[in-house]
Amino acid sequence: xxxxxxxxxxxxxxxxxxxxxxxxxxxxxxxxxxxxxxxxxxxxxxxxxxxxxxxxxxxxxxxxxxxxxxxxxxxxxxxxxxxxxxxxxxxxxxxxxxxxxxxxxxxxxxxxxxxxxxxxxxxxxxxxxxxxxxxxxxxxxxxxxxxxxxxxxxxxxxxxxxxxxxxxxxxxxxxxxxxxxxxxxxxxxxxxxxxxxxxxxxxxxxxxxxxxxxxxxxxxxxxxxxxxxxxxxxxxxxxxxxxxxxxxxxxxxxxxxxxxxxxxxxxxxxxxxxxxxxxxxxxxxxxxxxxxxxxxxxxxxxxxxxxxxxxxxxxxxxxxxxxxxxxxxxxxxxxxxxxxxxxxxxx
Numbered sequence: 044x045x046x047x048x049x050x051x052x053x054x055x056x057x058x059x060x061x062x063x064x065x066x067x068x069x070x071x072x073x074x075x076x077x078x079x080x081x082x083x084x085x086x087x088x089x090x091x092x093x094x095x096x097x098x099x100x101x102x103x104x105x106x107x108x109x110x111x112x113x114x115x116x117x118x119x120x121x122x123x124x125x126x127x128x129x130x131x132x133x134x135x136x137x138x139x140x141x142x143x144x145x146x147x148x149x150x151x152x153x154x155x156x157x158x159x160x161x162x163x164x165x166x167x168x169x170x171x172x173x174x175x176x177x178x179x180x181x182x183x184x185x186x187x188x189x190x191x192x193x194x195x196x197x198x199x200x201x202x203x204x205x206x207x208x209x210x211x212x213x214x215x216x217x218x219x220x221x222x223x224x225x226x227x228x229x230x231x232x233x234x235x236x237x238x239x240x241x242x243x244x245x246x247x248x249x250x251x252x253x254x255x256x257x258x259x260x261x262x263x264x265x266x267x268x269x270x271x272x273x274x275x276x277x278x279x280x281x282x283x284x285x286x287x288x289x290x291x292x293x294x295x296x297x298x299x300x301x302x303x304x305x306x307x308x309x310x311x312x313x314x315x316x317x318x319x320x321x322x323x324x325x326x327x328x329x330x331x332x333x334x335x336x337x338x339x340x341x342x343x344x345x346x347x348x349x350x351x352x353x354x355x356x357x358x359x360x361x362x363x364x365x366x367x368x369x370x371x372x373x374x375x376x377x378x379x380x381x382x383x384x385x386x387x388x389x390x
Contacts, residue, residue: 053215210329213342219322
């Protein structure tokens with residue numbers, strides 16, 4: 044249930060972020076948001092199931108789950124007491140103190156998670172979590188996204204020869220990365236675009252990490268050499284590699300318009316149908332980067348039947364179940380995010 048708790052809290056934080064009514068200490072709120080995103084990443088990576096330290100892994104997941112529930116309780120408690128006419132400086136100070144204590148607790152859990160991940164990586168040979176990686180391999184069922192898949196492909200291979208930025212928008216856990224990964228890996232897309240590259244942005248975006256990640260994709264031969272050169276040289280090299288070629292670049296989890304401003308000069312417009320595809324939780328970021336609502340694709344929740352189809356294949360492994368059981372599950376799983384397969388691991 045740790046992952047499900049993280050997704051639930053991210054949804055709450057996203058609603059607060061979009062609201063201008065409920066006052067939050069901005070620095071503490073952004074720190075909390077980034078830590079919860081970190082927990083989402085590390086739980087999605089999933090610690091090795093066959094681990095001699097599985098007990099320690101389970102204990103850490105339980106601590107993360109408890110801390111997330113505590114954070115949710117703190118936020119909902121202050122939100123329930125909030126009235127614009129009565130919520131003064133003393134209430135803000137109490138909220139700030141509560142958040143500070145919570146952040147200290149989360150800091151220790153982040154440190155524990157990083158240390159454990161490194162230990163398990165040394166044992167199993169896994170790659171540690173980084174701020175930018177190649178396109179992730181997603182094994183979860185591609186459910187309820189067929190229409191989105193076709194629409195997004197049409198956006199990429201449409202008639203426009205000018206470079207186009209296509210933004211995929213939705214709350215955390217709803218399936219943005221799943222959808223984009225399916226399109227990115229589609230054989231017909233691979234035949235159309237000469238160069239493809241994928242970089243994960245995130246709230247703790249570092250420009251140099253993204254430059255190196257993109258460069259490793261477009262020029263693998265000299266990737267080690269580039270670690271020694273400055274950002275300006277990296278930018279110039281990426282631009283030259285892309286110049287004159289039809290490319291598809293994915294920027295996963297773009298959280299800030301400043302990050303887009305940092306990177307947009309990398310992408311030459313040679314009138315050959317090149318595309319930049321990004322995922323984001325934030326509508327304003329999507330509109331800023333894409334430049335038009337026509338280039339924004341919003342992902343909806345699964346409906347009741349789609350949710351049941353996904354859970355049936357995961358929980359019952361395709362086996363039959365009674366009508367009563369089916370109706371009970373369908374009644375409780377409406378509007379699930381597409382990462383429900385991850386949630387089920389913790390039920």
